[in-house]
Amino acid sequence: MSEQSQVALEVTGLAKSFGATRALRSCSLRLLAGEVHALMGENGSGKSTLVKILTGVHAPDSGGYRVGGRAVRLGGPAAAIAAGVMAVYQEVLVVGPRSVLENVWLGADGVFRRKISEADKRERAAAVLGELLGEAPDLDTPVEQLSLSDRQACGIARALVREPRVLILDEATSALDVATRDRLFEAIARHKAAGMAVLFVSHRMDEVDAISDRVSVLRSGESVATLEAEDATTAELVRLMTGAEHLTDIPEGGAMAHRTGPAADAPVLLRVRGLRLRPDADPVDFELRAGEMVGLAGLEGHGQDAFIKALWHGPAGEGSVTRVEVGGESEIRSEQRAAAAGIGYVPRDRRGEALFGTLSIRENFSAATQDKDTRFGLLSRASALGRFAEYRSGLKVRMGRESDPITTLSGGNQQKVVIARWLARRPDVLLLNDPTRGVDIGAKRDIYALLDELTARGVAVVMLSTEVDEHIELMDRVLVFREGSHSTTLDRRSLTRQSLVAAFFGRTVTSSVAGSASPDGDS
Amino acid sequence: SKKSSDSTSAGSDSSSSSCGTVPAAKYNDTAGLIKALGSDYTAAYSGYSGTVRKSAWANWEGKKSGTITVGISESQLVNPYQTLINTALQKYLKAQGYKVIDLVSTNEVTNQISQFNQLITDKVDLIIYQPLAAGFESVVDKAAKAGIPSISVLNNVADANTVNVVPNAFAAGEAQAAALAKSMGGKGTILGVHGIKGVPIDTDTFKGAKAALAECSGMTLDDSIYTDFSPTTAQTKVQQYLAANPTKTIGGVLEGGPMTTGIISAFQKSNVTVAPVADNGLTKGGVAYWAANQSSYKGVGLYNPADGLAQAVTQVAKHMLDGDGVKASDIVINPPLVTSDNLSKFSKSSFKTGDASTITVGDVGQTFAETSYIDGFFGS
Amino acid sequence: MNALDFLRGLLGKRPYAFAGLLALLLLVVNTALQPAFLAFGNWAAVLASFAPLAVAAMASTPAILSGGGGIDISIGPLLTLIDIVIVANLLPNGLTSPFVVIPVCLAIGAAIGAVNGALVAVLRFQPVVATLCANIVIGGLATQVQGDTVPSGSTSWTKDLAGSFGPVPGALLTIGAPLLIWWALSRTPFVKALYAVGGDDATAFSAGVNVPKVRIAAYSLGGLYAGIAGIALMSLISEGAASMSAQYTLLAIAAVALGGTSLAGGRGSLLGSLLGAAGIYLINNLLNVVRVSTLWSTAIYGAMLLFAVVVGAVLTNARRRAVA
Amino acid sequence: MTTESAVADPTTGGGGVPLLHTLNEWQRRVPLLQLLALAALYIYGLSTIEGFGSQRVLYAILVNASLLGLAGAGQTIVVLVGGIDFSIAAFISAGNVIIAELCGTDHWSTGAAVAVALAVGVVGGLVNGVLSYRFKVEPLIVTLGVSALLSGLVLKWINGSATGVAPAWLGKLTAANGTTFGIGIPPVVVIWAVVAIVIGLVLTRTRAGRNLYLTGVNQPAARLALVRVNRTWIYAYIASAVLATCVGILLAGYSGSGNVTIGDPYLFQSLAAVIVGGTMFGGRGDYWRTVLGALVLSVVALLLSANQLSSAAQDMITGGLILVVVGLYGRERRLRDRI
Numbered sequence A: 001m002s003e004q005s006q007v008a009l010e011v012t013g014l015a016k017s018f019g020a021t022r023a024l025r026s027c028s029l030r031l032l033a034g035e036v037h038a039l040m041g042e043n044g045s046g047k048s049t050l051v052k053i054l055t056g057v058h059a060p061d062s063g064g065y066r067v068g069g070r071a072v073r074l075g076g077p078a079a080a081i082a083a084g085v086m087a088v089y090q091e092v093l094v095v096g097p098r099s100v101l102e103n104v105w106l107g108a109d110g111v112f113r114r115k116i117s118e119a120d121k122r123e124r125a126a127a128v129l130g131e132l133l134g135e136a137p138d139l140d141t142p143v144e145q146l147s148l149s150d151r152q153a154c155g156i157a158r159a160l161v162r163e164p165r166v167l168i169l170d171e172a173t174s175a176l177d178v179a180t181r182d183r184l185f186e187a188i189a190r191h192k193a194a195g196m197a198v199l200f201v202s203h204r205m206d207e208v209d210a211i212s213d214r215v216s217v218l219r220s221g222e223s224v225a226t227l228e229a230e231d232a233t234t235a236e237l238v239r240l241m242t243g244a245e246h247l248t249d250i251p252e253g254g255a256m257a258h259r260t261g262p263a264a265d266a267p268v269l270l271r272v273r274g275l276r277l278r279p280d281a282d283p284v285d286f287e288l289r290a291g292e293m294v295g296l297a298g299l300e301g302h303g304q305d306a307f308i309k310a311l312w313h314g315p316a317g318e319g320s321v322t323r324v325e326v327g328g329e330s331e332i333r334s335e336q337r338a339a340a341a342g343i344g345y346v347p348r349d350r351r352g353e354a355l356f357g358t359l360s361i362r363e364n365f366s367a368a369t370q371d372k373d374t375r376f377g378l379l380s381r382a383s384a385l386g387r388f389a390e391y392r393s394g395l396k397v398r399m400g401r402e403s404d405p406i407t408t409l410s411g412g413n414q415q416k417v418v419i420a421r422w423l424a425r426r427p428d429v430l431l432l433n434d435p436t437r438g439v440d441i442g443a444k445r446d447i448y449a450l451l452d453e454l455t456a457r458g459v460a461v462v463m464l465s466t467e468v469d470e471h472i473e474l475m476d477r478v479l480v481f482r483e484g485s486h487s488t489t490l491d492r493r494s495l496t497r498q499s500l501v502a503a504f505f506g507r508t509v510t511s512s513v514a515g516s517a518s519p520d521g522d523s
Numbered sequence B: 001s002k003k004s005s006d007s008t009s010a011g012s013d014s015s016s017s018s019c020g021t022v023p024a025a026k027y028n029d030t031a032g033l034i035k036a037l038g039s040d041y042t043a044a045y046s047g048y049s050g051t052v053r054k055s056a057w058a059n060w061e062g063k064k065s066g067t068i069t070v071g072i073s074e075s076q077l078v079n080p081y082q083t084l085i086n087t088a089l090q091k092y093l094k095a096q097g098y099k100v101i102d103l104v105s106t107n108e109v110t111n112q113i114s115q116f117n118q119l120i121t122d123k124v125d126l127i128i129y130q131p132l133a134a135g136f137e138s139v140v141d142k143a144a145k146a147g148i149p150s151i152s153v154l155n156n157v158a159d160a161n162t163v164n165v166v167p168n169a170f171a172a173g174e175a176q177a178a179a180l181a182k183s184m185g186g187k188g189t190i191l192g193v194h195g196i197k198g199v200p201i202d203t204d205t206f207k208g209a210k211a212a213l214a215e216c217s218g219m220t221l222d223d224s225i226y227t228d229f230s231p232t233t234a235q236t237k238v239q240q241y242l243a244a245n246p247t248k249t250i251g252g253v254l255e256g257g258p259m260t261t262g263i264i265s266a267f268q269k270s271n272v273t274v275a276p277v278a279d280n281g282l283t284k285g286g287v288a289y290w291a292a293n294q295s296s297y298k299g300v301g302l303y304n305p306a307d308g309l310a311q312a313v314t315q316v317a318k319h320m321l322d323g324d325g326v327k328a329s330d331i332v333i334n335p336p337l338v339t340s341d342n343l344s345k346f347s348k349s350s351f352k353t354g355d356a357s358t359i360t361v362g363d364v365g366q367t368f369a370e371t372s373y374i375d376g377f378f379g380s
Numbered sequence C: 001m002n003a004l005d006f007l008r009g010l011l012g013k014r015p016y017a018f019a020g021l022l023a024l025l026l027l028v029v030n031t032a033l034q035p036a037f038l039a040f041g042n043w044a045a046v047l048a049s050f051a052p053l054a055v056a057a058m059a060s061t062p063a064i065l066s067g068g069g070g071i072d073i074s075i076g077p078l079l080t081l082i083d084i085v086i087v088a089n090l091l092p093n094g095l096t097s098p099f100v101v102i103p104v105c106l107a108i109g110a111a112i113g114a115v116n117g118a119l120v121a122v123l124r125f126q127p128v129v130a131t132l133c134a135n136i137v138i139g140g141l142a143t144q145v146q147g148d149t150v151p152s153g154s155t156s157w158t159k160d161l162a163g164s165f166g167p168v169p170g171a172l173l174t175i176g177a178p179l180l181i182w183w184a185l186s187r188t189p190f191v192k193a194l195y196a197v198g199g200d201d202a203t204a205f206s207a208g209v210n211v212p213k214v215r216i217a218a219y220s221l222g223g224l225y226a227g228i229a230g231i232a233l234m235s236l237i238s239e240g241a242a243s244m245s246a247q248y249t250l251l252a253i254a255a256v257a258l259g260g261t262s263l264a265g266g267r268g269s270l271l272g273s274l275l276g277a278a279g280i281y282l283i284n285n286l287l288n289v290v291r292v293s294t295l296w297s298t299a300i301y302g303a304m305l306l307f308a309v310v311v312g313a314v315l316t317n318a319r320r321r322a323v324a
Numbered sequence D: 001m002t003t004e005s006a007v008a009d010p011t012t013g014g015g016g017v018p019l020l021h022t023l024n025e026w027q028r029r030v031p032l033l034q035l036l037a038l039a040a041l042y043i044y045g046l047s048t049i050e051g052f053g054s055q056r057v058l059y060a061i062l063v064n065a066s067l068l069g070l071a072g073a074g075q076t077i078v079v080l081v082g083g084i085d086f087s088i089a090a091f092i093s094a095g096n097v098i099i100a101e102l103c104g105t106d107h108w109s110t111g112a113a114v115a116v117a118l119a120v121g122v123v124g125g126l127v128n129g130v131l132s133y134r135f136k137v138e139p140l141i142v143t144l145g146v147s148a149l150l151s152g153l154v155l156k157w158i159n160g161s162a163t164g165v166a167p168a169w170l171g172k173l174t175a176a177n178g179t180t181f182g183i184g185i186p187p188v189v190v191i192w193a194v195v196a197i198v199i200g201l202v203l204t205r206t207r208a209g210r211n212l213y214l215t216g217v218n219q220p221a222a223r224l225a226l227v228r229v230n231r232t233w234i235y236a237y238i239a240s241a242v243l244a245t246c247v248g249i250l251l252a253g254y255s256g257s258g259n260v261t262i263g264d265p266y267l268f269q270s271l272a273a274v275i276v277g278g279t280m281f282g283g284r285g286d287y288w289r290t291v292l293g294a295l296v297l298s299v300v301a302l303l304l305s306a307n308q309l310s311s312a313a314q315d316m317i318t319g320g321l322i323l324v325v326v327g328l329y330g331r332e333r334r335l336r337d338r339i
């Protein structure tokens, strides 16, 4: 990296506390024009807090902030944007009922004064969205009608159309499907060449490998190191992030290399017959055995989400989902029935479907298992805490007191509490809808280990994941969905990055994630 | 002129000799229309807040043949008083052989105004309305243009195109305050319990009361309590007042509308001797309490029966439709005062304490407005 | 079936369409039962008695659109206060010119709206809390200004507003003005910013939208409209009584909801509120036209309101579900 | 080019402003500031108004607060579940008129009359809950519609005029000079205390209560967490209507007779009690807070009454005071904390 490179943004000694929580203690970071700078750290290490300070959302308690060599003080996001710093945040931030066009250009005009003409807006929005999605959606459709991935693309386009000097992506790729993410990486490569600095926050090693020039690591609110990309091995990064040595000995082929899959005589727990996910798609048949770990994969919106939901609340249309138990079979037609039959479901959209924002960590944990805490008709606090203690240590939840609001936890830790909520029901079949989104490497491993333990005890797991590596590392088999039908099943032996991604596109030839930084001409 | 002939004999010890009498107050009768009717009439108009004009219908020929339709526009029916005006009006009008269209509005003025418009569209022969507010001039004028006279009940609308049939609240306030002052011996504190601020009946009653109390040097009126005319609210507020002013002794209570049951209850539940309440409108519960405690409780009351008013209105309507020609725009009725002397005429054993509904002609058979008094406003 | 699908499509895309259809249906029924209702000579009177509710409903709309639990329950007292100020303070002091009265009323309305907006957007009070307190305070202020007797008065142009200017019904001006102002504002980025803030204020903030400014502007606009509503009410009844404060608040919000505007913010339209108000007005009018036994009218009004919103919801939600 | 620095113990906590934080923590659990406001107002009364400390004043405050607090109980529940109930006034009036008519005019036994009133509450609350939940109509407009429908039906039933008188013993319940089992405390205050304890416990310590919070905070998440969201929502509205009806029954005793508008003042007042208490839409707050809210408002009302201010000044001061009190604790989160 050239010493002469222009410094786009530099912060020194940033600190920020929320009440008693010291989210940032001392953070220094230098972003160069024309580089992709990855930022890594455990859940709760302060990455998002740093991002929010950089974009003027929070004011730091102390520390220096320079953009393009000049010291600045930001009053809010508007000031940061004016200074050329724009971020895509961890949560998908779009205004559901408004059109794609309005979402992309949100905030670009004044309150009463128009700054960009309507025609310009259309043209540039179409261009940027075309770049990200292959084909721009109708600019006048409400964003809420798009898939999660496309919604996030609109959020990213909002930053790109403003042509910032510094672009910050805070886990912005976790909501994107593979194809869109690849196109985003191409776009980043182009903007980088034009001198844009990119701060890239992610928990996914493959992505960091693919596009970053340098990597900085945050630990407990302090910046501990900045590495050149070639020095940033997984082992080294994990060591820096945790400050501990013990996690660096990940065996070849991933932590789950020892998995052998369910025994041949393992009983069938769940049976799906003729399930039609879309009126025009082929019906799906599927059997789930005890101790099995099954992945659901595919491009966003190709049916895997509808499939896992059908296992939870029964089929919306044709077909049947049957829970097979020793005592007999029961058909799943509602979530209540599914739960009664020992099925648990961890939803995907944490903020919308899982978190009770104003309630405490304990109340969030025990929401689905209140019956276990009832003593003489009254809920027992001690009982809930006792049950929680087990999962808290098993999942290594990093938190203050159980009575603190759940919102005081970082995203990853919130997710752990949500998973614990369902584990606490001790289900026989666990349905997980993208459970590790936004979870750091260490925590992911904790979750993997837990799932491994569960399956060893005979629990069956069905897990939708948007992360290719997760399937490869973890699953006994992966069901790939394409256009509402179940197109392929890949088992443990045939699972590779190439084969899986190829299956997404219904092809056998490859476009590997690792190669995505250098476009290989498929479009 | 004096309201009652015995008022001069009120000579109590320390107060001025005029305390307990009813002073005559001015009212607007520039054309001298009421004066021409005689002293019975001028007495009834004492302090009347409206303006007496020559009615636009003085020479109206009426409608003598065919089916006669009378439209009623009643403001919301939420209390027994209004409801009884409405039902009694319908009954009396039908008894005269008229066809009746009865509309009841919500509590919005606009709603009632559009209702009034509806009656004009219906081409009724006469409109009787109980206005929620005074702002009816424009529709009244519109009706007049269409040849339809209108009668406003209870609240007056300042417009020669409408005939107001209203009890004189000022005189009522005067009479009650004077009677109360007399029974209190011309000294002490009177608690005023208002209805809604600005509502004409309340304002006029208290104006009248103040005029009467101005004659009494030894008396004060403490009138900071405002309610919504509901006995319950009155009870709450009076109870609060009694609690917050433990040192004050209340010698009597004046009210803007019939809330007596709530006020009596407030005294009882605060363990304070019930002060005489001027029962403005005469409630059954108030009279029942009064009759049962005659030895200790020297009440006052004002007989203002809804069906009596409806009778008077019907009489006015009939005269107008008969083409008798109404002489003045405002027909003011002075409601009879009830004191311990004539209480027996207004009391019945079936009345229960706590009953907040007002006493009607149907209950006690006492006349409200003499037929001859109303007749006097008509004919040439 | 096709017609029903078309209807649902329409309702899904345009939430105000249901209120529009309802109003149209009621208008047809009203007219069929009584042709004179639509007679040209009747228009001025009908519109004048419709105007206060119509404008009050429109006044309630911007705060609701601005989201974050946005609601302004001080609209009723505010328009009453303005009515009282005209009859108690302005007209008796010879300030009868529309060029004085109208600006003064609009300024009072907008200023009080801005205070509400600041309480919500700057001091971060929940909108219900802020405007409930405003409701109580303004009610007190109205009582104060009103004085001991209910003031009344009018002048030629206010009479014309309740009647007509030549052939033009005066109420067209009071009902038309908010629509016109809205239309003008929709030429600026404000209306879109308002919808964005109402749809998701955190997102709008993160994208650099000046959220407090938008919210304050929204409440001010509502206050300004309340000023117009106050003028419309004053023109109609030529008096002002503080006791009328309670009348319009909830009815206006019901009209907004009937007009397809979500009380959660970010969805809906000013036109919807106007149509919703028309629906409520026409339901009441229908009860007069058919001369329902008077004691039944409140119950029937309630039943019809429930029926209308449920039918509207069935039609609209079915469409929404299909989309999702 | 690797830089690395030493790192402190990787735990959060420590530093900051501990005292403030602890206080904040406390305020989240216990309505400290509400208690403080109540105490301050009461002390202000003691120091400025003669006899303010007397039992008569205290009981007047308590009786008033009891009725207000009971009227606010249903609203608290509905607000917690994420709705709002504007039909409370109509249910209060209905309960009131039903008792007065059936007992006073038709000479039913009190038990039967109360049963009818409660049945009306259950049915009305069911309509509120089902229509707003099943059809996803704004609760505000549904409850307004039900309110009109109910008051209309009541009005028709009594042909426009309530004539009945409530049974005398009912009046004793709400008398400030009443006694409970021989002890000199007004029965309504004791009733309120019991109701407050029960509702408070149900809300904070039972599954039904917890389900209420879960539903109010995040309905889709609650559904996925196996809460019967529809039942919870509907039960909340039924509870609200039934509680309002009970207030109506008590008011029949209080005022002695039936009155179709008796509930009207309680609509905004009960909402104000909820708000002053600090219960916010969607799962924040509890009934204890509403209890404090009702007490604060009643003390304020008495203070204003004692100062004999004009009704206009009373309104303005009340509105301003609510704003100040709520401003102490009941404000929304900053925008920047919600990204």
Ligand SMILES: Nc1ncnc2c1ncn2[C@@H]1O[C@H](COP(=O)(O)OP(=O)(O)OP(=O)(O)O)[C@@H](O)[C@H]1O
Pocket: A018, A019, A021, A022, A023, A041, A042, A043, A044, A045, A046, A047, A048, A049, A050, A090, A407, A408, A409, A410, A411, A412, A413, A438, A440, D012, D337
């Ligand atoms: N607004 C806030 N109020 C209180 N605490 C907060 C707030 N925002 C963040 N925190 C706390 O600050 C710490 C750092 O959080 P931050 O969101 O920055 O972590 P992160 O590194 O982005 O984690 P993740 O990888 O899970 O997104 C956490 O302990 C979090 O709970």
Ligand SMILES: Nc1ncnc2c1ncn2[C@@H]1O[C@H](COP(=O)(O)OP(=O)(O)OP(=O)(O)O)[C@@H](O)[C@H]1O
Pocket: D207, D208, D209, D211, D212, D228, D231, D232, D233, D235, D236
């Ligand atoms: N919001 C509520 N208000 C009052 N009671 C409630 C509420 N929600 C649930 N209940 C009651 O609390 C108890 C527990 O409710 P829940 O629906 O979880 O029952 P359950 O034990 O799961 O029953 P089942 O086995 O039938 O599913 C039931 O008796 C239910 O009727």
Ligand SMILES: [Mg+2]
Pocket: A047, A048, A049, A090, A170, A410, A411
């Ligand atoms: Mg983060």
Ligand SMILES: [Mg+2]
Pocket: none
């Ligand atoms: Mg169950």
